[in-house]
Amino acid sequence: KCRYLGDFISVQCAALKFEYVFPLSLSLSFSPSLSLSLSLCVLQVCGGAALDSRAEQCAAFNTQEFMGRLYDWEPFTEVGADKQCELTCRPTGYRFYVRQAERVRDGTPCFNVSTNDVCVGGQCLTEGCDGVLGSGSVIDKCGVCGGRESSCRKVTGSFQNTSVPLGYHKILDIPPGATFINITERRASPNYLAMRSGTGASVVNGRWAVDPPGEYQAGGTTFTYTRPRAQAEGQEEKGESLAAPGPTTTQLQLYVSTAAQEGIQFNLFKQTQTRALWTPERSRPRGSSRNARIPPRTDLPPDTQPPFVWRRGGLTECSASCGKGEVSHLEILCINRHTDQEVPERKCDSAAKPVPEEEPCNTHPCPPFWEASAWSECSVSCGLGVQQRQLQCRQSFGNRSTMVHPQRCASLTPPESTQACQLRLCSHWEVGSDWSTCSVDCGLGKRTRSVRCVSDHGSVVNDKECNSRLRPQGTEECNMGPCVTNWYFTNWSNTCSAQCGPGVQKREVVCLTRGGGREGEGGGDCTVEKPAEMKACNAGPCVPTTMWYSSPWTQCNVPCGNGTQRRDIICVQKMGNDFTVVPASECANLDKPPAVQECEMGECQPQWFTTEWSACSRSCGKGLQMREVRCLTPDKQHSHDCDSTTKPEQEQICNTIPCSPQVADENCRDRRHNCVMVVQARLCVYSYYKTACCASCTQSAQRTKRH
Structure with a gap:
């Protein structure tokens, strides 16, 4: 079986006796024959x-938001036990509660039950002694755990003897x-139950000292010692008792002081493999017992009075100035009984040290x-x-206070019982503008208006200060009717395409819907014929005119200082849009533009400045070339003002071709400069290259x- 436990899943195989807890992030698959049981798991203790x-x-x-506003929610647990695994929450400071979810998260503790019970799948499951839920x-x-009381047997008995000695x-x-x-x-009787360990050490009411009721550790378990309280008249008084869940790890001895007039009943369970060790002692004839509690005495043989005893010291101040306070002893002192010295x-x-008692x-x-x-x-x-x-009006009596008649507080000034309050300013929705125009010219569109939250002060x-459910609409749809297509065009261009003679005028024509959408470049969606985009025009007969034509200026002829710029000047004749070069005499009557002008750089x-590179220092095998580099002013004087980052190199490597290898045969030498490449390309297998690059191939x- 598989069930969720919060962010984890607990899987237990009953047949194989194993159990694992997996995070939900894992992808798991299980055999249908396996059974799963839920158990509590703690991965680590949370800090803080x-x-x-x-x-x-x-x-x-x-x-x-809940009902139009936000609240701070806290758990509400005052519901029936059948609803304790529902997520019921209450707004902090308010008196109503809401069921926020049908079930709490798996692994959430139940309430109104034991601390180890948790909710799983909307049901409260109790943890068994085997650690498995439900x-x-x-x-x-x-x-x-889960036994049937087959490994032990019940031992019961009673003790009643009126002829035992004092002690x-x-x-x-x-x-x-x-x-x-x-x-x-x-x-109830004037006697005390007492207990010792197997070694004789006192556990409860030993060495003639009476211990207060409470819990005492002995034999690996906790004994609860109770003493009877005064009962109402007509009710039977109960006697003292000692009880422990066990199991005990060592042998213990039970005693009673003086004779038990009314008898003592005992029962316990012991393991079947362990033989019963309890035996009621035989009585010794010694007259009648005294029906009184035993005062400290030194003439009784069972126990010898020790020379050192516990004694209470001084008292503390009263814990309250009225209404019954309490005082206790500052300390418990160990006193030499014979010298009264600490x-x-x-x-x-x-073990016999008394517990400080309050009076x-x-x-x-x-x-x-x-x-x-509270307000x-x-x-x-x-x-x-x-x-x-x-x-x-209240008054303290003892360690508690109770309500009394208001007349007793008549002399006191009562606190205010009412006060003004204001959780927030009252506010309402206000429409701040009319509806806007529709977002389209045709078809369905939207229109908007301003809606704002305004306080009563304006x-x-x-x-968030206004009720969201009452907010007026800020947007709505609008219908501008069906969209129709039509041809749209601009005005004709102002000038003819030719300055003289025949030409054309143009305009732009498009097919659009009434909403502004373009319906295709070809106008196929427009039902009527497309209007013309061009029409003929004539600017009149063309008359030849002559004019000087100037080319663009050239660059300045110097990189710095003063220089000159030039351009070409020719005489041309214009007929419409055509130009023809004619002799300069045809433009003699016109002012000729200048062909040269000054420029300043x-x-x-x-x-x-640099010299030429020197000859290479080596003919092969990587040599070196050098040159002189100088910084000169425009008048060719030495200077140190040149930019060092642009200084040309003074040295460079040259003749990097490897020198021909040395071979024994003087006639075997390289006759080509690219013999290194011949070897790299593995061309030495051909007779031509083997002869031309004899030294390198050899x-x-x-x-x-060698390799």
Whole structure:
């Protein structure tokens, strides 16, 4: 079986006796024959304050609007047990609650039940003693989880003897492994139950000291010691009792002080493999017992009075000035019984050290006082309202206070029971503008208008201050009727395409819908014939005219300083859009534009000059060339003002071709400059290259043989 546990899944195989807890991020598959049971799991202890799972799930709704506004949600647990696995939340400071989800997250603790019960799948499952949720396994009387009380047997008995001497009398040995131990006086008596360990050390009421009721550790378990309280008249008084769940790990001894007049009933469960060790002791004839509690004495043989005893010291101040306070002893001292002097605590029996007891003091009643409850909710949700609270006249008696008649507080000034409140300003929606024009010229479109939240004082506030359900529409659809297509065109161009003679005028023609959409370049969607885009025009007969034509200016003839620029000037004849070059005499009557003009390129700066490269220092095998580099001014004087980053190189490598290899045969030499490439291309296998590059091919063959 597989069930979710929060962000994890618990898988238990009953047949193979294994159990795993996987995160939900894993992709799992299981055999249908396996069965799964749910168990609690803790991956690690969370740091910081404890996290309330229900509070976390309720707080997730803090950002979601409920009934038009936001609330801070907290868990609400005052529901029936059948609804404790639903997520019920209440707004902080309000009196209503809401079921936010049909079920809480799996693994969330239940309420109104034990602390280990959790909700899974909307149901509250109880953890069994085997750690499995909903298994119903409990610990039996033998201390075995899920057992059937088959590994132990019940031992019962009673002790009643009226002829035992004064003092401590052993009545039972409690064996190791005993469970569900219960020793009870049948009725109240002046006697005490006492217990010692197997080594004789006192556990409860030993060494003539009476211990207060409470829990005491002994034999690997916890014994609860109770003492009877005064009962109402006509009710039977109960006696003392000692009880422990067990199992015990060592043998313990049960005693009673003086004779047990009303008898002592005991029962326990012991393991079947362990033999019973308890035996009621035989009585010794010694007259009648005394029906009184045993005062400290030194003439009784069972126990010898120790020389060092515990004694209470001084008292603290009263915890209250009225209405019954409490005082306690500042300390418990270890005293030498013979000298009454304080000695180190290690000399006294630590098991017999009395617990500090508190005593009542200043029991007279305290003066009355007014007590105010919490303020109620504001009477209105917005604007000025009123809050109220209840006032009670109270008076302390003992360690609690109670409500008394208001007349007792008549002399006191009561607190205010009402006060003004204002949760927020009242606000409403206001339409700030008319509807806009429709977003289209035809068909369906949208139109908008301004809607804002305005306070009763007239100021614009956040939209959250108004009820969102009452907000007027800010946008709506609009229908401008069916869209129709038609031809649209511009005006004719202002000028003819030719300055003289025949030409054309143009305009742009498009097919559009009434909404502005273009319906195709060819106008196929327009039903009527497309209007003309061009028409003929005539600017009149063409008359030849002559004019000077100037070309663009050339660049300045100097890089710096003053220089000149030139351009070509020719005489042309224009007929319409055609130009013809004619003799310059035809333009003699016109002013000729200048063909030369001065230009200024700015002040000349020093620049780098170089000599020619020298001859290479080597004819092969990478040589070196050098040249002189100087910085000169425009008047050819040495200068240091040139830009060092643009300085030309003074040296360069040359003749990088490897020199011909040395071979024994003087006639075997390289006759070509590219013999290195011949070797790299493996052309030495051909007779031509082998002869032309004899030295390189021979040396390559020798290297191949060595390798």
